[in-house]
Amino acid sequence: xxxxxxxxxxxxxxxxxxxxxxxxxxxxxxxxxxxxxxxxxxxxxxxxxxxxxxxxxxxxxxxxxxxxxxxxxxxxxxxxxxxxxxxxxxxxxxxxxxxxxxxxxxxxxxxxxxxxxxxxxxxxxxxxxxxxxxxxxxxxxxxxxxxxxxxxxxxxxxxxxxxxxxxxxxxxxxxxxxxxxxxxxxxxxxxxxxxxxxxxxxxxxxxxxxxxxxxxxxxxxxxxxxxxxxxxxxxxxxxxxxxxxxxxxxxxxxxxxxxxxxxxxxxxxxxxxxxxxxxxxxxxxxxx
Amino acid sequence: xxxxxxxxxxxxxxxxxxxxxxxxxxxxxxxxxxxxxxxxxxxxxxxxxxxxxxxxxxxxxxxxxxxxxxxxxxxxxxxxxxxxxxxxxxxxxxxxxxxxxxxxxxxxxxxxxxxxxxxxxxxxxxxxxxxxxxxxxxxxxxxxxxxxxxxxxxxxxxxxxxxxxxxxxxxxxxxxxxxxxxxxxxxxxxxxxxxxxxxxxxxxxxxxxxxxxxxxxxxxxxxxxxxxxxxxxxxxxxxxxxxxxxxxxxxxxxxxxxxxxxxxxxxxxxxxxxxxxxxxxxxxxxxx
DNA sequence: TGAATAGTGTCTTTAAGACAGTATGAG
DNA sequence: CTCATACTGTCTTAAAGACACTATTCA
Numbered sequence: 262x263x264x265x266x267x268x269x270x271x272x273x274x275x276x277x278x279x280x281x282x283x284x285x286x287x288x289x290x291x292x293x294x295x296x297x298x299x300x301x302x303x304x305x306x307x308x309x310x311x312x313x314x315x316x317x318x319x320x321x322x323x324x325x326x327x328x329x330x331x332x333x334x335x336x337x338x339x340x341x342x343x344x345x346x347x348x349x350x351x352x353x354x355x356x357x358x359x360x361x362x363x364x365x366x367x368x369x370x371x372x373x374x375x376x377x378x379x380x381x382x383x384x385x386x387x388x389x390x391x392x393x394x395x396x397x398x399x400x401x402x403x404x405x406x407x408x409x410x411x412x413x414x415x416x417x418x419x420x421x422x423x424x425x426x427x428x429x430x431x432x433x434x435x436x437x438x439x440x441x442x443x444x445x446x447x448x449x450x451x452x453x454x455x456x457x458x459x460x461x462x463x464x465x466x467x468x469x470x471x472x473x474x475x476x477x478x479x480x481x482x483x484x485x486x487x488x489x490x491x492x493x494x495x496x497x498x499x500x501x502x503x504x505x506x507x508x509x510x511x512x513x514x515x516x517x518x519x520x521x522x523x524x525x526x527x528x529x530x531x532x533x534x535x536x537x538x539x540x541x542x543x544x545x546x547x548x549x
Numbered sequence: 550x551x552x553x554x555x556x557x558x559x560x561x562x563x564x565x566x567x568x569x570x571x572x573x574x575x576x577x578x579x580x581x582x583x584x585x586x587x588x589x590x591x592x593x594x595x596x597x598x599x600x601x602x603x604x605x606x607x608x609x610x611x612x613x614x615x616x617x618x619x620x621x622x623x624x625x626x627x628x629x630x631x632x633x634x635x636x637x638x639x640x641x642x643x644x645x646x647x648x649x650x651x652x653x654x655x656x657x658x659x660x661x662x663x664x665x666x667x668x669x670x671x672x673x674x675x676x677x678x679x680x681x682x683x684x685x686x687x688x689x690x691x692x693x694x695x696x697x698x699x700x701x702x703x704x705x706x707x708x709x710x711x712x713x714x715x716x717x718x719x720x721x722x723x724x725x726x727x728x729x730x731x732x733x734x735x736x737x738x739x740x741x742x743x744x745x746x747x748x749x750x751x752x753x754x755x756x757x758x759x760x761x762x763x764x765x766x767x768x769x770x771x772x773x774x775x776x777x778x779x780x781x782x783x784x785x786x787x788x789x790x791x792x793x794x795x796x797x798x799x800x801x802x803x804x805x806x807x808x809x810x811x812x813x814x815x816x817x818x819x820x821x822x823x824x825x826x827x828x829x830x831x832x833x834x835x836x837x
Numbered sequence: 838t839g840a841a842t843a844g845t846g847t848c849t850t851t852a853a854g855a856c857a858g859t860a861t862g863a864g
Numbered sequence: 865c866t867c868a869t870a871c872t873g874t875c876t877t878a879a880a881g882a883c884a885c886t887a888t889t890c891a
Binding site: 779781782786789803804805806807808809810811825828830 | 878879880881882883884887888889890891
Binding site for chain 1: 851852853854855856857860861862863864
């Protein structure tokens with residue numbers, strides 16, 4: 262675990278020998294001489310709760326955007342951690358999941374956001390991360406948050422929209438006034454990424470427990486893509502992609518809540534890419 | 550062009566009203582109180598020169614890694630520029646291309662690198678960018694570089710390797726000892742990204758002049774993917790993808806250097822995604 | 838004239854999607 | 865029993881790849 266501070270330990274990076282004149286130059290180096298740009302990580306943590314996509318949000322305890330909902334995140338600890346480590350730490354701090362449970366969470370870098378005006382305090386560059394997790398416990402708010410909650414994405418995403426907004430629908434517990442900073446744009450990018458990752462990677466399984474049925478898997482695709490898929494064709498397709506899922510030999514103990522036979526159980530296979538991919542249907546309009 | 554400094558102008562971000570108590574809090578805010586993490590952008594600029602993929606490198610004038618070759622890049626100007634603007638600026642400074650020519654360069658964010666030990670001076674987070682450009686002029690070195698040059702990727706990439714390394718081959722002008730910092734990893738990620746972007750976007754056209762033949766386009770794919778493609782099937786495939794290329798109605802003035810009829814000229818169409826995609830053949834082994 | 842290239846025709850194989858049909862289990 | 869569901873069979877269409885062929889131009 263690399264956790265060195267330059268001032269304490271100007272040891273060579275990558276095992277390279279540092280010439281003695283360079284040593285002297287390094288000793289005279291003042292990190293504060295550089296322009297102050299702060300670096301944060303923000304995490305878009307997605308999970309399915311009752312077959313509905315939720316994102317983890319925190320309510321900001323202090324300014325700026327006090328009282329607004331925002332993505333969990335915080336400053337990178339200089340000299341102490343990698344970006345991936347910082348993202349995992351922030352996620353753990355906000356959700357209360359222990360290190361062991363974090364192993365089951367897929368975490369990947371999404372992109373960086375650095376408009377000078379995105380934070381009124383100063384120029385802050387944020388490295389956004391995307392997390393896929395199986396049903397996680399209710400979060401406990403961290404130190405710098407007034408509250409933390411899993412929020413239905415349908416209540417936030419203007420594209421997917423409140424598509425369950427039928428006549429007799431409950432009002433969503435949506436944070437009023439949008440998200441803090443540019444977090445709405447980050448969330449939109451995260452959903453785009455998630456939707457396309459389902460096409461060519463087996464990451465849909467990251468939303469499920471270790472053992473799952475093909476119908477469970479289909480429910481993930483349907484919820485994240487926002488469209489119904491043909492059950493029979495989906496079933497055959499998933500089983501035909503090498504390394505996507507492997508049979509456990511078991512079945513569910515009971516049929517579905519509305520009847521039907523017991524379903525076979527599968528766990529994730531060893532493929533990291535799906536070939537051929539599961540392409541989303543009817544995307545002509547998004548091409549141009 | 551947003552170019553505000555927080556200390557001069559704590560104006561609201563995103564047109565939001567700032568409460569007066571928050572104004573007071575912002576006035577007391579000290580950017581230097583935060584941990585010093587520097588932010589840089591590094592650009593992987595790729596171009597084709599004589600049908601061979603090249604990357605723009607600079608030779609470092611000062612420590613660390615003095616004399617080593619590295620990706621062009623530099624510190625983000627705090628409060629003055631977006632990350633995209635910083636990347637475009639660094640690219641312009643190192644290549645000498647003017648703003649008009651920069652319009653023809655495709656520039657996209659690649660990813661961020663922030664291991665604490667990646668720079669011996671201090672904790673530096675670098676936002677890597679990927680640039681695709683048509684045949685650019687020879688670079689002129691910037692202020693902090695001893696030299697700048699287009700370097701054949703084949704002489705650097707351990708995966709693609711010196712695959713032209715036949716018996717009577719010239720020795721490559723490869724920088725000895727690898728690239729500075731973690732730039733070899735960044736370059737590898739850039740090549741991965743470029744190879745897969747050719748599959749599902751029309752970005753291969755970004756390496757070509759405005760008018761090109763189908764054979765020119767095929768040469769881009771063959772060079773970046775590192776494998777020969779079937780000329781006839783490629784031709785038909787490209788023309789069958791809606792919005793990939795559009796005919797100009799013209800043909801080349803002469804046939805190829807080794808004979809053959811005049812080829813029809815095309816320019817890029819309006820598609821942003823290729824559907825169906827041009828999938829790379831024979832990638833079974835990379836799936837797991 | 839010979840060789841290399843642009844572009845087209847056609848056949849085979851694979852994969853996607855529409856649709857139907859059987860078996861199982863909950864209520 | 866009824867109905868929803870798990871899963872399988874089959875047909876149609878789209879697309880990828882192999883191969884062949886013609887026409888054009890350079891050397």
